[in-house]
Amino acid sequence: MIKPKQLKPGDNIAVLSLSTGLPSVFPKVYQQGLKNLKALGFNVIEYPTATMDIDEVFNNPQIRAQDLNRAFGDKNVDGIIATIGGSDSARILKYLDADLIKANPKFIMGYSDFTAVSALIHQLGIVTFNGPSVMAGFAQIHNMSEEYQSYVRSFLFGEWNESELPVFSHFSDGYPDWSKPNSVGQLEPLQINTGPRFYQGDSAKKCKACGPLFGGCIEVLEMLKGTQYWPNQEFWRGKVLFLETSQEKPSIDYVRYWLRNYGVMGVFEQLSGLIFGRARDFSECEKQLLDEVILSVVKGEFGCDKLPIVTNLDFGHTDPQMILPLGINIEIDVQKQKVKALESPFKL
Incomplete structure (x- = not known):
């Protein structure tokens, strides 16, 4: 890169x-x-x-x-x-x-x-x-x-x-109405961050996986599927795919359908890892249901039961949000519950 x-x-x-x-x-x-x-x-x-x-x-x-x-x-x-x-x-x-x-x-x-x-x-x-x-x-x-x-x-x-990728103690879902003068620069009330959740992993690899990052907003990536701008089949090999949902709060069923499409394309079989940002405006119960859907598709429907999955990370439509460089290698350690960057995103 x-x-x-x-x-x-x-x-x-x-x-x-x-x-x-x-x-x-x-x-x-x-x-x-x-x-x-x-x-x-x-x-x-x-x-x-x-x-x-x-x-x-x-x-x-x-x-x-x-x-x-x-x-x-x-x-x-x-x-x-x-x-x-x-x-x-x-x-x-x-x-x-x-x-x-x-x-x-x-x-x-x-x-x-x-x-x-x-x-x-x-x-x-x-x-x-x-x-x-x-x-x-x-x-x-x-x-x-x-x-x-x-x-x-x-x-x-x-x-x-x-x-390590940072985990911040509190988070906010969005901003007060921007049409009101007093809302400029303000955040919605802070909530306690329960932290990332780690699933699966290959015990033969001591629950570690690494690969270059790629991803973004799951709804926007849907706009590219079937176009000349969608990555080819070989592109996905070894990647760590990151996804997050927008402020429009797509239904959990829609996330299921989108993930199923990745599965049909054979993406999950090629990935080194899958990470999800904190779902904007989802309740704790809905976040847990989302995790269950992710696992039901990746593991249940497509049999990728060793693919490391991390959810509820601080990126996407959440504040504060970490910066994710597409293309650099990261490591997921499910056993130690850590995600870290393995190289600088900048030319040194």
């Missing part, structure tokens, strides 16, 4: 809208996100789609792609962060300049609908990052724990060392 250079304070970060144009609808939330990025030490470069009218953004997928192509081609841009997710970034994929992007690898991050873009760039052989966006994550980071703020700074700027 081609790794981007390590970021540092003073670097230029391009901000653009690859999905929906919500900065034009909630400008105060967007501005708070920019303020917090600058407080981290970044210089922010706003591309045209960042503040473009929401209808204009939707009606012009080619313009969104042009912004991303320009950001990759600009030698003065050190990294790229999406303003927020949405529901149709798959529409911009045909306009992306694959040769330009591959020739100019750099840090690029977002989550949710960003998954479509991230998956494509990852398949070009570049490490991409599933993590906070400007409006959902960075706009609220000043109200998160110092532990999390330190984690983000360390991840983006610090020297890498072999480390």
